[in-house]
Amino acid sequence: MYAMVSTRPDVAHAVGLVSRFMSSPCKEHWMAVKWVLRYIRNTTDFKLTFTKSDKFEVKGYCDSDYAADLDRRRSITGYVFQAGGNTISWRSGLQHIVALSTTEAEYMALVEAAKEALWLKGIVGELGFPQEKVEIFCDSQSAICLAKNSVHHERTKHIDVRYHFIRDTVAEGSLKVLRH
Incomplete structure (x- = not known):
């Protein structure tokens, strides 16, 4: 959840989907969580970058x-x-x-x-x-x-x-x- 909220907008939707089933997850939900975690592991080079712009709008x-x-x-x-x-x-x-x-x-x-x-x-x-x-x-x-x-x-x-x-x-x- 921290990654989604703080640094990874690319996983916001997926984390939101799997978090709906936290109270009573079944096997499919755990598989989805594992998929999200594998995705995060394989995209550790993804990051928010901030560049200077002449037009701050x-x-x-x-x-x-x-x-x-x-x-x-x-x-x-x-x-x-x-x-x-x-x-x-x-x-x-x-x-x-x-x-x-x-x-x-x-x-x-x-x-x-x-x-x-x-x-x-x-x-x-x-x-x-x-x-x-x-x-x-x-x-x-x-x-x-x-x-x-x-x-x-x-x-x-x-x-x-x-x-x-x-x-x-x-x-x-x-x-x-x-x-x-």
Whole structure:
């Protein structure tokens, strides 16, 4: 877990998957843990590297895996943020509620990334690198449209209000959501 949290974003998803079964693991789970440990052993030369950049700017990338949890059908959110091209923050984890569509799952991932982006924007501002807005790249055109447009959509009226705060942050100019 320490490697995933501190230095190895490449194993975040795999560690998250196997850690769900810690309370009652079976043989398949132990095999998966051994696979992760072998992967880490064989990639000890992988490391986070930080290089100096003339443009110290926070940018983020987010995605979701719709209904990936086969037991409860919850989706997985993943995001990564870079400053000056260097990875500074990442997360991969189950969404708290079941998404009813891929658009909703992507939108929920975008909102989680937006919360992290606003926090990082504040941190880098305090460190003397103020930034007008943070760009977040998302591969879902539907989620991007939802974030930019506050018009009522018949197919998305079920999405919880707590996820619509992103519209305000985009409108005020703190975030810019782009397709990648």
